[in-house]
Amino acid sequence: MRHLISLLAILAGPALAKPDADTKAWLAHTAQLSSDAMEGRDAGSPGHARAIDLVERWFKAARLQPAGEGGTFRQTVPLHEVAVTAADMRVVAPDGSAAPLKFLHDITPRPATDLPATLAGAMRFAGYCSKLEAGPELKGKIAVCYGSRRAGRAQAAERLAAVSAAGAAALLTIDDAGFAMEPPRWPDAYARAVAHAGAALPAGLPQFRVNGAALARLIAGSQRLAAAILTDASLHRDLESFDLPGRFEARLTTAQRSFTSQQLIGLLPGTDKAKAAEFLLLGTHIDGYGFGEPVNVDGLYNGTLDDAGYVALLARLAERRKGKGFARPVLFAAWTAEEKGLLGARWWLAHPTVPKAQVVGVINLDQLRPLFPLKALTLHGLGQNTLADTAKAVAEGLKIEIRPDREPERNLIRRVDSWPFMEAGIPAVNFVFAYNPRTEEERIYRDWYNRRYHRPQDDISTPMDLDAARDFNRFFYALVETAANGAAKPVVKSVPPSP
Incomplete structure (x- = not known):
């Protein structure tokens, strides 16, 4: 009922006084797919299975043909998970007093197959933990590092390599609160790592993500001010290394499980026999976060704009076509386990249901937020392939x-399902609603990121600009038609940028 009321409020609101029929249908699909009944569509969950059933019905009603496994719309992805299910962590002072660190709010262990059940040791703050900062003083100690995300300081791989080489017992990484483009947010939804069945799950040096707000507890008694360290780090200044008086202690409970999750692939056959082996693939992810740590009392992460709205858009395109094909055959893919590491798209590339060499282009829908008027789009793939040129022209x-x-x-660019196809040398594009700095559009975007992205608040109550949704949907329809009917198939122009 809450979602029905929200949907009616959006339709009646000032964003779009009289939405057209297509936008109404898109919004209704979006609301249904991200309703509480779907339970956030966590990969492999009962709610995810209900979402798969729903979208399969949409695909069938739109006269798509099955293009999954065994003559069905479905492909099964086998997965394995390691999760930290409970954790008791604290800093113990020399006098025996303890300052607790709240699991998922102050600190989150990285799930690993060999994560110890107990961990305790002295700590040393080693600045950014570059090779120069992570010296022999770290041997046997727990390294506390500031996790800068900006060029010129040690990044994640260098930090881990440096503290490992120094003989540290574990790594605690303080979030980079100064990374204003994407500031860290707490709490974490959960502590889980998922991989394809048979693939390696995380292992190695115990690692923890730490909220900057907890730094004062880590360094208590050191005569240093946590606020001063965080300010210096945010301003990119050098940081002093020093031993910490307290000991870090943790009791950790982990669990592993194997499970499967399904994804959908439908086919709109082409009309030009000469292009019958030139598939255009339209992809988006159907999975979300599911149930997680509550935020403002709500523990259900509905995933309305990430990414139910764009599964809904694929369905709307299929419904508009009513089985009428373009020149090229078009695949409609609703991937699973994107939120766990692009696992569904990667599985399909390793186990394609049509010959992978016949996929000539991929249009991916993710990171799209119709929150303000659509004036500009960031285009991932620009300059890399001719499909991006087509998108630019449209x-x-x-x-x-x-x-x-x-x-x-x-x-x-590497956080969405188009990336594995780019890596495989297949022309692919993805879009982000763009904004100018220091504008109301940027304020709206940053607010959405801070309060709703990967949060229970990404639900149908999100204030949307339905004119912008309509305009993007029309752009998408036009792009698919142009790319699927184009005389020349898309080709790669340059390799994607390295990490």
Whole structure:
């Protein structure tokens, strides 16, 4: 009922006084797919299975043909998980007093197959934990490092290598609160790591993500001010290394399980026999976070704009076509386990249900937030392939500006299901609603990221600009038609950027 009321409020709101039929249908699909009944669509969960059933019905009703395994719409992805299910962590002072660190709020262990049940040791703060900072003083101690995300300081791989080489017993990484483009947010939904069945799950040096707000407890008694360290680090200044008076102690409970999760692949057959072996693939992810640590009392992560709205858009395109094909055959894919590491798309690439060599282009839908008027789109793939050139031409014809990624430090291009296809040498594109710095659009975007992204608050109550949703949907329909009917198939122009 809560979602029905929210949907009616959106339709009646000022964003779009009289939404057209297509936008109404898209929004209704989005609301249904991200309703509480779907329980956040966590990969392999009962709610995810209900979502798969629903979208399969949409695909069938739209006259798509099955393109999964065994003559069905479905492909089963076998998965394995390690999770930290309980944790008791604290800093113990020399006098025996203890300052607790709240699991998922102050600190989150990295799930690992060999994570010890207990861990205790002296700590040393080693600045950014570069090779120069992580000296022999760390041997046998728990390294506390500031996790800078900006160029010029040690990044995650270098930090881990440096403290491991120094003989540290564990690594506690303080979040980079100064990374304003994507500031850290707490709590974490849960502490889980998932991989394909038979693939390696995380192992090795115990690692923990730490909320900057907990730094004062880690360094208590050191005569240093946590606020001063955080300010210096945010300003990119050098940091002093020093031993900490307290001991870090942790009791950790882990569990492993094997399970499967399904994804959907439908086919709209092509009409041109000469292009019958040139598949255009449209992809988005159906999975979400499911149930997790409550935020403002709500523990259900509905995932309305990440990414139910774009599974709904694939369904709307199929429904509009009513079985009428384009020149090229078009695959409609609703991937699973994107939130666990792009696992569904990667599984399909390793076990394709049509010949992988016949996939000539991929249009991925993710990171799209119709929160403000659609004036510009960031285009991942720009300059890399001719499909991006086509997208640019279609967008500009609709008076939508196309931009390169102006925040590459966020690494957004590698965080969506188009990335595995780019790595495989297949032309692929993905889009992000763009905004200018220091504008109301940026304020709205940052607010959505801080309060709703990967949060229970990403639900149908999100204030949307339905004009922007309509405009993007029309752009998407036009792009698919242009790419699927184009005389020349898309080709790669350059390799994707390295990490």
